[in-house]
């Protein structure tokens with residue numbers, strides 16, 4: 001902001017006086033301890049507090065994170081929204097909430113690259129730091145990937161919404177879950193069938209929620225790009241950031257050649273997840289934003305491979 005001298009402006013009272021004008025008062029004489037060791041530690045009181053808690057912690061913590069991908073850009077910084085929690089025994093009044101963000105900052109200062117490997121280490125350390133049986137971390141973030149137009153190959157960035165969650169439990173070990181929400185185009189099979197020409201289409205919002213097999217290690221597999229491919233390869237068309245006319249022709253014709261109902265989408269994506277060795281359970285949902293209605297069309301399917309294999 002440029003500051004121009006203007007001698008006609010009136011002189012304001014000093015900032016301290018302005019604060020008093022708006023209600024600030026002098027501090028009273030303080031009597032409670034200011035040293036941590038002399039402060040009462042309410043959260044660590046031990047009594048019978050009626051119920052054990054499933055979960056206590058903090059949520060909606062925004063923090064920069066680094067993630068890796070086998071799609072370009074292979075390393076990126078994005079913004080993660082974190083939740084941290086643990087269970088709490090009946091005998092504890094409260095958790096030590098500062099320890100969640102304290103540990104996040106420790107990891108960040110050492111170059112925290114978010115992966116299932118690092119989140120496993122994070123949750124185990126967190127459960128020890130909290131002196132609790134378990135700890136859970138959940139991170140949601142937009143993941144960006146390069147996408148080339150189908151004919152000209154002009155590139156730009158698209159993104160999908162990712163959530164990664166890891167729970168460590170001293171007795172049962174690790175649980176790893178993820179979800180990916182991606183957008184596609186769908187062309188209505190009914191409209192194509194009944195009309196002399198054209199067919200209406202929709203924007204499809206596909207969400208895949210998966211639980212990983214317990215032996216899953218990231219090593220060779222970028223699960224993000226596998227899930228993205230499951231969503232996009234089963235749609236009428238992928239979405240592109242840059243399209244010239246020859247690209248638009250390809251997209252239009254590809255969609256016409258691959259009509260999909262919302263039901264078709266969830267079944268086809270489910271089939272791909274069914275075939276992925278690292279997925280043990282999944283739920284696929286799709287919400288199609290209808291272009292010829294004000295409402296949306298929805299469908300979902302869930303499957304637990306471990307339950308089916310033991311039948």
Ligand SMILES: Nc1nc2c(ncn2[C@@H]2O[C@H](COP(=O)(O)OP(=O)(O)OP(=O)(O)O)[C@@H](O)[C@H]2O)c(=O)[nH]1
Pocket residue numbers: 036041043094095096097098099
């Ligand atoms: N348990 C609990 N803590 C809260 C709640 N609301 C706020 N707090 C936070 O508790 C913080 C204190 O965190 P603690 O980790 O217990 O602090 P501490 O006991 O000095 O930390 P340690 O030395 O790690 O034990 C305060 O900064 C508050 O923000 C709540 O509902 N429950």
